[in-house]
Amino acid sequence: xxxxxxxxxxxxxxxxxxxxxxxxxxxxxxxxxxxxxxxxxxxxxxxxxxxxxxxxxxxxxxxxxxxxxxxxxxxxxxxxxxxxxxxxxxxxxxxxxxxxxxxxxxxxxxxxxxxxxxxxxxxxxxxxxxxxxxxxxxxxxxxxxxxxxxxxxxxxxxxxxxxxxxxxxxxxxxxxxxxxxxxxxxxxxxxxxxxxxxxxxxxxxxxxxxxxxxxxxxxxxxxxxxxxxxxxxxxxxxxxxxxxxxxxxxxxxxxxxxxxxxxxxxxxxxxxxxxxxxxxxxxxxxxxxxxxxxxxxxxxxxxxxxxxxxxxxxxxxxxxxxxxxxxxxxxxxxxxxxx
Numbered sequence: 001x002x003x004x005x006x007x008x009x010x011x012x013x014x015x016x017x018x019x020x021x022x023x024x025x026x027x028x029x030x031x032x033x034x035x036x037x038x039x040x041x042x043x044x045x046x047x048x049x050x051x052x053x054x055x056x057x058x059x060x061x062x063x064x065x066x067x068x069x070x071x072x073x074x075x076x077x078x079x080x081x082x083x084x085x086x087x088x089x090x091x092x093x094x095x096x097x098x099x100x101x102x103x104x105x106x107x108x109x110x111x112x113x114x115x116x117x118x119x120x121x122x123x124x125x126x127x128x129x130x131x132x133x134x135x136x137x138x139x140x141x142x143x144x145x146x147x148x149x150x151x152x153x154x155x156x157x158x159x160x161x162x163x164x165x166x167x168x169x170x171x172x173x174x175x176x177x178x179x180x181x182x183x184x185x186x187x188x189x190x191x192x193x194x195x196x197x198x199x200x201x202x203x204x205x206x207x208x209x210x211x212x213x214x215x216x217x218x219x220x221x222x223x224x225x226x227x228x229x230x231x232x233x234x235x236x237x238x239x240x241x242x243x244x245x246x247x248x249x250x251x252x253x254x255x256x257x258x259x260x261x262x263x264x265x266x267x268x269x270x271x272x273x274x275x276x277x278x279x280x281x282x283x284x285x286x287x288x289x290x291x292x293x294x295x296x297x298x299x300x301x302x303x304x305x306x307x308x309x310x311x312x313x314x315x316x317x318x319x320x321x322x323x324x325x326x327x328x329x330x331x332x333x334x335x336x337x338x339x
Contacts, residue, residue: 033074033100038067045094048174049107055084058107068100077101083108091174114171119185121167121292122220124254128165128290132178139177154183163217163287164189189213192293200300205240212299217287220295221250223318229295231320234303235310244308246277254288311335 039045045065049058055078059071068074078084083104090112094103115137119128129145132138142150147161156164165185172181197209206212215236222232239246252268253260255275272279275288307320309327313334321327 032070033077035099037097037099038062038094038103039096039098041096044096046091046113047094047103048091049087049089051089053087053089055079055087058087062100067094074100074104078104088112112173114173115176116169116171117181118169119165119167119290121290121295122224123167123290124288125161125163125165125290132181135178137174137176138172138181139175141177141179150182153179154186156186160286163213163290165290166192167290167292193296196296196300201302204300204302205237206299211283212296213291214283214285214287216291216295216299217289218246218248218250218284219298220291221289222248223316225317226294228318229298230301230303231305231307232310232318233295233298234305235307235320237302238306238308240282242308243281245279245281246283248277251275251277251284251288255284 047058047061056071056075059068059074062068062074063071075084078087087104087107088110090107090110092103092106092111093113115135117131117135117138119131123131125147129142129150132142133140133145143153144150148157151157151159151161165182166189168185168188170181170184193209193213197212200206200212206215215233218236219229219232223229236246236248238244249264252264252275255273256268269276269278274280275284277284305320306322309321309324309330310318311321311327311330311334312318319330319334321330
């Protein structure tokens with residue numbers, strides 16, 4: 001690289017040097033482009049290059065920021081090297097110590113800043129849309145926040161969106177769209193779900209990957225402890241096999257929606273609805289949240305114990321019981337004592 005820059009310096013000097021002093025000035029100025037930092041200290045700065053921006057305009061902005069002293073030399077270098085026509089639009093980081101030519105190389109390579117968006121395990125679809133809305137680096141092109149409209153815009157009309165987007169961190173450049181990010185998360189979930197379904201344990205009472213997704217979303221909301229996920233999944237599997245209702249509070253809460261005020265009351269347990277797993281056996285009709293990879297794995301490889309019940313201990317963990325008598329004793333120990 002330095003050899004090519006020395007050759008370019010000779011070409012610049014040969015093209016400009018009417019006098020010896022001009023040749024020296026050009027050589028010094030070009031050397032400064034490759035050795036002098038734009039920022040000697042301080043925090044990272046950002047330069048945003050709009051589509052169609054010329055090297056001349058870029059040089060002018062660098063001058064305005066006080067980072068560039070000889071814009072003409074940069075323009076000549078860019079023209080002779082061919083890099084003036086190769087810079088790419090985007091958002092670029094200027095790190096302390098970076099030189100002008102290093103920034104130019106970054107722009108030619110298109111090494112733009114990559115922003116992050118994280119879908120959190122346990123989010124609902126509404127949580128996801130809300131987070132997308134407040135992300136200022138994304139370009140928002142969703143025409144509506146109605147679930148049916150969103151899925152149609154993603155190319156999956158008729159599908160319920162709940163649970164269909166994989167919780168993980170997605171990187172994108174500024175100006176990427178909310179639709180593109182949702183499509184990536186949808187495809188990522190499909191890949192993980194299908195791969196885990198093909199490796200599932202034998203004899204599970206689940207008929208499809210979608211049923212696994214529904215149960216994984218319940219497991220996700222029941223426990224945040226990795227080592228407990230397979231135990232919770234095992235309890236639900238045995239209940240499904242025996243025709244017992246799942247009796248899971250997170251499904252009740254999801255069904256209540258905006259009516260949920262923080263407490264589940266007796267009438268909520270008795271009020272029949274598709275998401276009331278106390279009054280109805282089997283799985284609810286859709287997922288109730290976005291399950292993470294670990295919850296999907298747990299559902300398709302559940303614990304092979306005997307527990308049919310569990311109750312929260314109050315510290316984030318659960319007490320598992322094989323009989324109703326043991327469960328009632330655990331309830332008295334943890335819930336009634338707490339109250």
